[in-house]
Amino acid sequence: MHSKxxxxxxxxxxxxxxxxxxxxxxxxxTHAQWRALVHxxxxxxxxxxDLAEILEIKPITLVKQIDLLEESGMVVRNKDMDDxxxxxxxITDKAHTVMEELWKIADAVEIEVLAALSEExxxxxxxxxxxVKNSLATxxx
Amino acid sequence: MHSKxxxxxxxxxxxxxxxxxxxxxxxxxTHAQWRALVHxxxxxxxxxxDLAEILEIKPITLVKQIDLLEESGMVVRNKDMDDxxxxxxxITDKAHTVMEELWKIADAVEIEVLAALSEExxxxxxxxxxxVKNSLATxxx
DNA sequence: TTAATATAATAAGTAAAAGGTATTATATTC
DNA sequence: GAATATAATACCTTTTACTTATTATATTAA
Numbered sequence: 001m002h003s004k005x006x007x008x009x010x011x012x013x014x015x016x017x018x019x020x021x022x023x024x025x026x027x028x029x030t031h032a033q034w035r036a037l038v039h040x041x042x043x044x045x046x047x048x049x050d051l052a053e054i055l056e057i058k059p060i061t062l063v064k065q066i067d068l069l070e071e072s073g074m075v076v077r078n079k080d081m082d083d084x085x086x087x088x089x090x091i092t093d094k095a096h097t098v099m100e101e102l103w104k105i106a107d108a109v110e111i112e113v114l115a116a117l118s119e120e121x122x123x124x125x126x127x128x129x130x131x132v133k134n135s136l137a138t139x140x141x
Numbered sequence: 142m143h144s145k146x147x148x149x150x151x152x153x154x155x156x157x158x159x160x161x162x163x164x165x166x167x168x169x170x171t172h173a174q175w176r177a178l179v180h181x182x183x184x185x186x187x188x189x190x191d192l193a194e195i196l197e198i199k200p201i202t203l204v205k206q207i208d209l210l211e212e213s214g215m216v217v218r219n220k221d222m223d224d225x226x227x228x229x230x231x232i233t234d235k236a237h238t239v240m241e242e243l244w245k246i247a248d249a250v251e252i253e254v255l256a257a258l259s260e261e262x263x264x265x266x267x268x269x270x271x272x273v274k275n276s277l278a279t280x281x282x
Numbered sequence: 283t284t285a286a287t288a289t290a291a292t293a294a295g296t297a298a299a300a301g302g303t304a305t306t307a308t309a310t311t312c
Numbered sequence: 313g314a315a316t317a318t319a320a321t322a323c324c325t326t327t328t329a330c331t332t333a334t335t336a337t338a339t340t341a342a
Contacts (some may be wrong), residue, residue, distance in 0.1 A: 002247065002261070003251050004266060004267065004271070005157075005251055005255065005263070005267050006158075006247060006250070007176060007179070009153055009157070009270060010157070010266065012149035012150055012274055012277070013147065013154050015197070015277060016146075016147045017151065020147070031298095032298075032299060033212060038148070044173070048319070048320065049320080050336095051289080056152065057301090058154070058300075059319075059321085060321065061300050061324090062298070062300075062320095063321055065297070080319095082309060083308075083309075083318090084309090085308045085309075086319055086320075088304095093198070099231045106291095107143060109147070110147055113196055114273060115276065116272050116273050116275070116276035117269060117272065117273060119241070122146070124265075124269070125266060125269045126144060126146050126149065127340085128265070129149040129150060129153060129260055130145070131253065132153055132257050132258060133149050133153055133258070135256065136153070136254065155300095171327070171328085173327075186342090188294095190291080196330085198329070199330065200290075200291070200292085201291085201292065201293085201329090201330075202289095202329055203330085204291070204293090204331070205292095205329095206328090214284080224289090224290075224337075225337060226288085226289070226290040227290055227291075228336075234332095
Protein backbone atom coordinates (compact mmCIF):
# COMPACT_ATOMS: atom_id res chain seq x y z
CA MET A 1 0.00 0.00 0.00
CA HIS A 2 1.34 3.40 -0.98
CA SER A 3 1.52 6.26 1.48
CA LYS A 4 -0.81 9.18 0.94
CA UNK A 5 1.13 11.72 2.97
CA UNK A 6 1.85 13.84 -0.10
CA UNK A 7 -1.80 14.13 -1.07
CA UNK A 8 -3.01 14.61 2.50
CA UNK A 9 -0.60 17.42 3.33
CA UNK A 10 -1.35 19.10 0.02
CA UNK A 11 -5.10 18.86 0.34
CA UNK A 12 -5.23 20.05 3.93
CA UNK A 13 -2.87 22.96 3.38
CA UNK A 14 -4.85 23.87 0.25
CA UNK A 15 -8.03 24.10 2.32
CA UNK A 16 -6.26 26.19 4.96
CA UNK A 17 -4.97 28.58 2.31
CA UNK A 18 -8.37 28.86 0.64
CA UNK A 19 -10.10 29.66 3.91
CA UNK A 20 -7.39 32.08 4.97
CA UNK A 21 -7.52 33.87 1.61
CA UNK A 22 -11.29 34.21 1.82
CA UNK A 23 -11.21 35.63 5.33
CA UNK A 24 -8.22 37.92 4.71
CA UNK A 25 -9.44 39.18 1.34
CA UNK A 26 -11.40 42.12 2.85
CA UNK A 27 -8.21 43.30 4.57
CA UNK A 28 -6.35 42.86 1.29
CA UNK A 29 -3.83 40.10 1.97
CA THR A 30 -3.13 36.69 0.51
CA HIS A 31 -1.67 33.68 2.27
CA ALA A 32 1.63 34.06 0.39
CA GLN A 33 1.99 37.67 1.61
CA TRP A 34 1.04 36.53 5.09
CA ARG A 35 3.70 33.84 5.04
CA ALA A 36 6.32 36.37 3.93
CA LEU A 37 5.27 38.78 6.69
CA VAL A 38 5.49 36.16 9.43
CA HIS A 39 8.87 34.88 8.33
CA UNK A 40 10.16 38.43 7.99
CA UNK A 41 9.00 39.31 11.49
CA UNK A 42 11.02 36.32 12.71
CA UNK A 43 14.08 37.39 10.71
CA UNK A 44 14.13 41.14 11.08
CA UNK A 45 16.31 43.33 8.93
CA UNK A 46 17.24 40.56 6.51
CA UNK A 47 17.90 41.05 2.82
CA UNK A 48 15.48 39.94 0.12
CA UNK A 49 17.73 37.08 -0.89
CA ASP A 50 17.80 35.85 2.70
CA LEU A 51 14.03 35.97 3.03
CA ALA A 52 13.61 34.22 -0.32
CA GLU A 53 15.78 31.40 0.93
CA ILE A 54 13.81 31.15 4.18
CA LEU A 55 10.56 31.05 2.21
CA GLU A 56 12.06 28.56 -0.23
CA ILE A 57 11.10 30.65 -3.21
CA LYS A 58 13.23 32.32 -5.89
CA PRO A 59 14.32 35.94 -5.30
CA ILE A 60 12.29 37.12 -8.31
CA THR A 61 9.15 35.60 -6.81
CA LEU A 62 9.74 37.48 -3.58
CA VAL A 63 10.29 40.80 -5.39
CA LYS A 64 6.61 40.91 -6.35
CA GLN A 65 5.39 40.00 -2.89
CA ILE A 66 7.56 42.70 -1.34
CA ASP A 67 6.26 45.16 -3.96
CA LEU A 68 2.71 44.45 -2.77
CA LEU A 69 3.61 44.55 0.91
CA GLU A 70 5.44 47.84 0.40
CA GLU A 71 2.46 49.30 -1.50
CA SER A 72 0.16 48.44 1.38
CA GLY A 73 2.56 50.02 3.84
CA MET A 74 3.55 46.87 5.72
CA VAL A 75 7.19 46.60 4.72
CA VAL A 76 9.97 49.09 3.98
CA ARG A 77 13.02 48.51 1.78
CA ASN A 78 16.01 50.17 3.49
CA LYS A 79 19.25 50.64 1.60
CA ASP A 80 22.01 48.49 3.07
CA MET A 81 24.90 50.81 3.91
CA ASP A 82 27.51 48.08 3.63
CA ASP A 83 26.27 46.63 0.34
CA UNK A 84 24.66 49.09 -2.00
CA UNK A 85 23.15 46.32 -4.13
CA UNK A 86 21.02 45.07 -1.25
CA UNK A 87 17.98 46.16 0.75
CA UNK A 88 17.30 45.45 4.38
CA UNK A 89 13.61 44.72 4.94
CA UNK A 90 11.76 46.08 7.92
CA ILE A 91 8.20 45.80 9.16
CA THR A 92 6.18 48.93 9.91
CA ASP A 93 4.16 49.73 13.02
CA LYS A 94 1.03 49.44 10.91
CA ALA A 95 2.08 45.91 10.01
CA HIS A 96 2.15 44.87 13.65
CA THR A 97 -1.47 45.96 14.07
CA VAL A 98 -2.58 44.23 10.88
CA MET A 99 -0.68 41.07 11.77
CA GLU A 100 -2.66 40.78 14.97
CA GLU A 101 -5.81 40.68 12.86
CA LEU A 102 -4.26 38.17 10.48
CA TRP A 103 -3.13 35.92 13.32
CA LYS A 104 -6.73 35.87 14.56
CA ILE A 105 -7.83 34.67 11.13
CA ALA A 106 -5.01 32.13 10.85
CA ASP A 107 -5.66 30.73 14.31
CA ALA A 108 -9.40 30.51 13.70
CA VAL A 109 -8.93 28.67 10.40
CA GLU A 110 -6.51 26.25 12.00
CA ILE A 111 -8.79 25.47 14.92
CA GLU A 112 -11.63 24.84 12.50
CA VAL A 113 -9.60 22.60 10.19
CA LEU A 114 -8.00 20.62 13.02
CA ALA A 115 -11.20 20.24 15.01
CA ALA A 116 -11.08 16.45 14.61
CA LEU A 117 -7.95 16.23 16.75
CA SER A 118 -7.40 16.70 20.46
CA GLU A 119 -5.02 19.42 21.59
CA GLU A 120 -2.47 16.74 22.45
CA UNK A 121 -2.74 15.22 18.96
CA UNK A 122 -2.45 18.64 17.33
CA UNK A 123 0.73 19.33 19.25
CA UNK A 124 2.13 15.93 18.36
CA UNK A 125 1.37 16.30 14.66
CA UNK A 126 2.81 19.80 14.53
CA UNK A 127 6.01 18.68 16.20
CA UNK A 128 6.37 15.77 13.75
CA UNK A 129 5.89 18.15 10.82
CA UNK A 130 8.35 20.53 12.39
CA UNK A 131 11.01 17.82 12.53
CA VAL A 132 10.38 17.00 8.88
CA LYS A 133 10.64 20.64 7.90
CA ASN A 134 13.84 21.20 9.87
CA SER A 135 15.48 18.14 8.37
CA LEU A 136 14.77 19.57 4.91
CA ALA A 137 15.99 23.05 5.78
CA THR A 138 19.53 21.74 6.16
CA UNK A 139 19.40 20.16 2.69
CA UNK A 140 20.86 22.00 -0.27
CA UNK A 141 17.47 21.73 -2.01
CA MET B 142 2.28 31.15 20.89
CA HIS B 143 0.58 30.65 17.55
CA SER B 144 0.47 27.29 15.82
CA LYS B 145 2.46 26.89 12.63
CA UNK B 146 0.58 23.89 11.28
CA UNK B 147 -0.68 25.86 8.27
CA UNK B 148 2.79 26.95 7.21
CA UNK B 149 4.38 23.58 7.90
CA UNK B 150 1.88 21.57 5.92
CA UNK B 151 2.09 24.06 3.07
CA UNK B 152 5.86 24.13 2.97
CA UNK B 153 6.33 20.38 3.15
CA UNK B 154 3.68 19.64 0.53
CA UNK B 155 5.19 22.34 -1.67
CA UNK B 156 8.57 20.59 -1.53
CA UNK B 157 6.96 17.24 -2.28
CA UNK B 158 5.18 18.69 -5.31
CA UNK B 159 8.32 20.40 -6.57
CA UNK B 160 10.35 17.22 -6.33
CA UNK B 161 7.61 15.13 -7.87
CA UNK B 162 7.18 17.56 -10.75
CA UNK B 163 10.90 17.57 -11.43
CA UNK B 164 11.13 13.77 -11.44
CA UNK B 165 7.92 13.23 -13.44
CA UNK B 166 8.62 15.97 -15.98
CA UNK B 167 10.51 13.63 -18.35
CA UNK B 168 7.46 11.32 -18.44
CA UNK B 169 5.25 14.36 -19.01
CA UNK B 170 3.06 14.58 -15.93
CA THR B 171 2.48 17.15 -13.23
CA HIS B 172 1.48 16.55 -9.62
CA ALA B 173 -2.04 17.86 -10.30
CA GLN B 174 -2.56 15.36 -13.11
CA TRP B 175 -1.10 12.64 -10.92
CA ARG B 176 -3.52 13.50 -8.13
CA ALA B 177 -6.45 13.35 -10.54
CA LEU B 178 -5.28 9.98 -11.88
CA VAL B 179 -4.96 8.43 -8.43
CA HIS B 180 -8.33 9.67 -7.23
CA UNK B 181 -9.93 8.53 -10.48
CA UNK B 182 -8.45 5.06 -10.14
CA UNK B 183 -10.04 4.90 -6.69
CA UNK B 184 -13.39 6.09 -8.04
CA UNK B 185 -13.72 4.34 -11.36
CA UNK B 186 -16.31 5.33 -13.91
CA UNK B 187 -17.30 8.53 -12.11
CA UNK B 188 -18.42 11.70 -13.87
CA UNK B 189 -16.26 14.81 -14.13
CA UNK B 190 -18.37 16.63 -11.60
CA ASP B 191 -17.92 13.79 -9.11
CA LEU B 192 -14.17 13.72 -9.57
CA ALA B 193 -13.99 17.51 -9.25
CA GLU B 194 -15.76 17.26 -5.91
CA ILE B 195 -13.40 14.52 -4.73
CA LEU B 196 -10.41 16.63 -5.76
CA GLU B 197 -11.98 19.71 -4.17
CA ILE B 198 -11.55 21.76 -7.34
CA LYS B 199 -14.12 23.42 -9.61
CA PRO B 200 -15.42 21.39 -12.58
CA ILE B 201 -13.90 23.84 -15.05
CA THR B 202 -10.48 23.33 -13.48
CA LEU B 203 -10.82 19.59 -13.95
CA VAL B 204 -11.84 19.95 -17.61
CA LYS B 205 -8.35 21.07 -18.54
CA GLN B 206 -6.63 18.37 -16.53
CA ILE B 207 -8.81 15.71 -18.18
CA ASP B 208 -8.03 17.30 -21.58
CA LEU B 209 -4.32 16.76 -20.90
CA LEU B 210 -4.79 13.25 -19.53
CA GLU B 211 -6.93 12.34 -22.54
CA GLU B 212 -4.33 13.77 -24.93
CA SER B 213 -1.63 11.64 -23.36
CA GLY B 214 -3.86 8.58 -23.61
CA MET B 215 -4.36 7.97 -19.90
CA VAL B 216 -8.06 8.70 -19.57
CA VAL B 217 -11.10 8.22 -21.80
CA ARG B 218 -14.33 10.21 -21.71
CA ASN B 219 -17.23 7.77 -22.25
CA LYS B 220 -20.71 9.10 -22.99
CA ASP B 221 -23.08 8.35 -20.14
CA MET B 222 -26.05 6.46 -21.61
CA ASP B 223 -28.43 7.54 -18.87
CA ASP B 224 -27.48 11.23 -18.90
CA UNK B 225 -26.38 12.55 -22.24
CA UNK B 226 -24.89 15.68 -20.66
CA UNK B 227 -22.33 13.68 -18.72
CA UNK B 228 -19.18 11.69 -19.34
CA UNK B 229 -18.01 8.65 -17.41
CA UNK B 230 -14.24 8.70 -16.98
CA UNK B 231 -12.15 5.58 -17.35
CA ILE B 232 -8.46 4.82 -17.10
CA THR B 233 -6.65 3.11 -19.96
CA ASP B 234 -4.33 0.11 -19.78
CA LYS B 235 -1.47 2.41 -20.68
CA ALA B 236 -2.31 4.49 -17.62
CA HIS B 237 -1.86 1.52 -15.32
CA THR B 238 1.67 1.02 -16.61
CA VAL B 239 2.54 4.69 -16.32
CA MET B 240 1.02 4.91 -12.86
CA GLU B 241 3.40 2.23 -11.65
CA GLU B 242 6.27 4.47 -12.73
CA LEU B 243 4.66 7.48 -11.08
CA TRP B 244 4.07 5.62 -7.83
CA LYS B 245 7.77 4.79 -7.76
CA ILE B 246 8.56 8.48 -8.06
CA ALA B 247 5.95 9.49 -5.48
CA ASP B 248 7.12 6.86 -2.99
CA ALA B 249 10.76 7.81 -3.47
CA VAL B 250 10.06 11.50 -2.91
CA GLU B 251 8.04 10.74 0.20
CA ILE B 252 10.72 8.51 1.71
CA GLU B 253 13.29 11.22 1.07
CA VAL B 254 11.19 14.02 2.54
CA LEU B 255 10.09 12.03 5.59
CA ALA B 256 13.53 10.59 6.28
CA ALA B 257 13.68 12.36 9.64
CA LEU B 258 10.85 10.22 11.02
CA SER B 259 10.72 6.57 11.99
CA GLU B 260 8.29 4.32 10.18
CA GLU B 261 6.10 4.31 13.26
CA UNK B 262 6.06 8.12 13.36
CA UNK B 263 5.29 8.32 9.65
CA UNK B 264 2.31 6.03 10.08
CA UNK B 265 1.11 8.02 13.09
CA UNK B 266 1.39 11.35 11.31
CA UNK B 267 -0.34 10.06 8.19
CA UNK B 268 -3.21 8.66 10.23
CA UNK B 269 -3.62 11.98 12.06
CA UNK B 270 -3.70 13.84 8.75
CA UNK B 271 -6.14 11.29 7.41
CA UNK B 272 -8.52 11.96 10.28
CA VAL B 273 -8.28 15.70 9.65
CA LYS B 274 -8.96 15.21 5.95
CA ASN B 275 -11.93 12.94 6.53
CA SER B 276 -13.48 15.32 9.03
CA LEU B 277 -13.31 18.04 6.37
CA ALA B 278 -14.71 15.84 3.61
CA THR B 279 -18.02 15.66 5.44
CA UNK B 280 -18.21 19.46 5.62
CA UNK B 281 -20.22 21.36 3.05
CA UNK B 282 -17.11 23.39 2.23
C1' DT C 283 -47.49 18.79 -21.29
C1' DT C 284 -45.42 22.60 -21.51
C1' DA C 285 -42.66 26.24 -18.72
C1' DA C 286 -39.37 27.08 -15.29
C1' DT C 287 -35.52 25.48 -13.10
C1' DA C 288 -31.43 22.71 -12.32
C1' DT C 289 -27.41 20.24 -13.83
C1' DA C 290 -22.99 18.54 -16.68
C1' DA C 291 -19.61 20.04 -19.40
C1' DT C 292 -17.06 23.72 -21.23
C1' DA C 293 -15.50 28.37 -23.52
C1' DA C 294 -13.32 32.77 -22.57
C1' DG C 295 -10.95 35.45 -19.76
C1' DT C 296 -8.48 36.28 -15.18
C1' DA C 297 -5.59 35.57 -11.01
C1' DA C 298 -2.27 33.88 -7.58
C1' DA C 299 1.97 31.88 -6.92
C1' DA C 300 5.66 30.40 -8.78
C1' DG C 301 9.82 29.91 -12.08
C1' DG C 302 13.52 30.94 -16.27
C1' DT C 303 16.60 33.99 -18.38
C1' DA C 304 18.78 38.28 -18.92
C1' DT C 305 20.20 42.85 -17.15
C1' DT C 306 22.06 46.45 -14.06
C1' DA C 307 24.65 47.82 -10.35
C1' DT C 308 27.74 46.66 -7.15
C1' DA C 309 31.29 43.44 -4.57
C1' DT C 310 34.81 40.21 -4.35
C1' DT C 311 38.55 37.53 -5.93
C1' DC C 312 42.45 36.38 -8.75
C1' DG D 313 42.66 45.92 -12.95
C1' DA D 314 40.11 42.08 -15.08
C1' DA D 315 37.25 38.28 -14.32
C1' DT D 316 33.82 36.54 -11.61
C1' DA D 317 30.06 36.53 -8.25
C1' DT D 318 26.09 38.55 -6.10
C1' DA D 319 21.47 41.42 -5.07
C1' DA D 320 17.70 43.11 -7.04
C1' DT D 321 14.66 43.18 -10.79
C1' DA D 322 12.49 43.51 -15.78
C1' DC D 323 10.21 40.57 -19.06
C1' DC D 324 7.98 36.52 -20.15
C1' DT D 325 6.11 31.83 -19.14
C1' DT D 326 3.95 28.02 -16.38
C1' DT D 327 0.94 25.65 -13.16
C1' DT D 328 -3.09 25.54 -10.88
C1' DA D 329 -6.83 27.54 -9.93
C1' DC D 330 -11.10 30.71 -10.26
C1' DT D 331 -15.46 33.70 -12.25
C1' DT D 332 -18.94 34.20 -15.40
C1' DA D 333 -21.59 32.79 -19.20
C1' DT D 334 -23.18 29.27 -22.64
C1' DT D 335 -24.96 24.91 -24.59
C1' DA D 336 -27.23 20.76 -24.14
C1' DT D 337 -29.88 17.93 -21.50
C1' DA D 338 -32.80 16.59 -17.20
C1' DT D 339 -36.06 17.37 -13.76
C1' DT D 340 -39.77 19.64 -11.47
C1' DA D 341 -43.95 22.30 -11.07
C1' DA D 342 -48.12 24.37 -12.95
